[in-house]
Ligand SMILES: Nc1ncnc2c1ncn2[C@@H]1O[C@H](COP(=O)(O)OP(=O)(O)OP(=O)(O)O)[C@@H](O)[C@H]1O
């Protein structure tokens with residue numbers, strides 16, 4: 001059974017169509033990243049899946065329950081960390097966690113809070129007011145609140161407790177160091193058995209965390225797959241030539257006019273179709289003209305894949 | 316949702332909002348110290364200068380000051396609720412398996428409890444500066460009931476504005492308007508001593524019968540029908556804003 005099934009989801013706000021038929025599946029235990037630019041509809045999708053918003057059309061199941069008709073069952077098996085840290089400023093970190101434990105009707109909220117404080121590296125700050133927490137600490141507390149009472153996950157799929165964790169842009173507004181620490185936290189959450197559904201605008205984030213990525217663009221899933229599969233959708237690798245002298249580079253540009261090139265400081269990127277034949281032809285031409293150059297193959301980045309997917313979708 | 320969880324969730328939520336209130340010193344000052352200062356000012360500064368129809372200053376003004384105190388107290392109810400709406404913690408709660416009624420319930424109960432405590436504190440302070448209720452037990456209980464009903468009605472007004480306000484800064488503006496209403500009622504001077512146009516307005520707006528009725532109940536004086544008018548206003552306002560609040564609340568899922 002999948003943790004999440006989504007098919008044909010549509011949602012408009014007044015005249016503005018935000019989701020125009022979104023479908024995807026998330027397997028149990030997977031880290032799934034929904035990748036999209038500003039305003040793509042990531043938060044809208046998360047809100048529909050967490051029962052905060054009703055879709056106009058389409059169906060979605062989370063933990064096997066229909067989000068429209070079985071809201072209560074869905075809410076019992078999920079947790080949500082919204083785009084903006086939803087922590088209670090007036091309470092301490094520990095009090096925030098105990099409050100969530102009580103609301104989840106756990107038998108021993110205090111012990112659970114202690115456990116999460118430790119797991120998220122917040123023990124030292126546990127009894128301090130949130131006003132002294134850094135952005136990264138607030139986010140970690142936010143994530144810890146999502147893990148209270150979970151997961152029973154893989155080993156006990158029918159058990160109560162949080163099984164699917166929704167994280168809406170979990171690293172937004174964090175510095176690189178805090179971002180790395182949140183990434184590690186998310187990996188740990190995943191290891192403990194939770195299925196993770198996260199949204200992000202950052203390719204490297206999806207690349208580094210996710211088992212599976214779906215690209216949301218213009219209201220539909222423009223592409224879906226592992227990071228490696230998506231990279232295959234990118235333009236073929238480029239040939240990067242580095243020169244020691246400007247004159248050699250100028251000469252090379254004259255010779256290679258039939259190819260599309262991009263010039264840098266003493267480097268030239270040549271677009272190829274990725275074939276050995278074309279690479280050989282290019283290198284042969286340079287060699288015959290007596291041009292001294294080093295070459296390297298530049299594999300496509302996920303970013304290039306993303307841009308070309310989006311371009312495809314727009315056509 | 317099972318009733319045991321509905322109650323325990325509401326207790327957790329109320330505990331949370333009460334903490335918010337008690338840990339914010341300016342809330343405590345505004346809802347408790349300010350009305351007491353006002354009582355003292357009315358009693359000792361303006362005390363001799365007003366014609367209150369033969370009633371002592373403290374006896375006359377205490378009900379009005381209680382109304383003012385409630386009206387400033389509910390500004391914080393709206394503010395705290397709106398803060399939850401804006402900050403996204405509402406969404407966290409909504410995505411959890413908790414009794415829906417506890418989410419607004421925590422704010423409503425906190426508002427009722429804290430305003431009732433302030434009102435009781437004002438009555439005690441009043442006793443120190445010359446407030447002398449003449450009513451029997453029934454009269455006192457009735458006065459307390461009207462005040463509680465007024466608190467509940469005003470709480471739902473504040474819940475509505477807390478839910479719909481686009482920012483926390485504007486969420487409590489309504490309370491200034493209501494305070495204006497209290498000032499232009501019989502809360503602090505008898506309607507008869509006002510200029511004609513103001514008197515006409517004062518006579519028909521809700522704060523006048525509510526203040527008159529609480530005063531009459533405390534002092535054991537004839538109520539001249541004000542009790543029923545006051546009850547009608549409180550129940551009417553409370554029910555209307557309860558319905559509006561529920562509608563505004565449900566609108567959020569559309
Ligand atoms: N309640 C609403 N009423 C009207 N329009 C809305 C509402 N919520 C979202 N929108 C619009 O829907 C579009 C998608 O919004 P959404 O928040 O889902 O995007 P997002 O992918 O999460 O973007 P971001 O990366 O900026 O968070 C936006 O154009 C937004 O303005």
Ligand SMILES: [Mg+2]
Pocket residue numbers: 042043044083168169
């Ligand atoms: Mg968003």
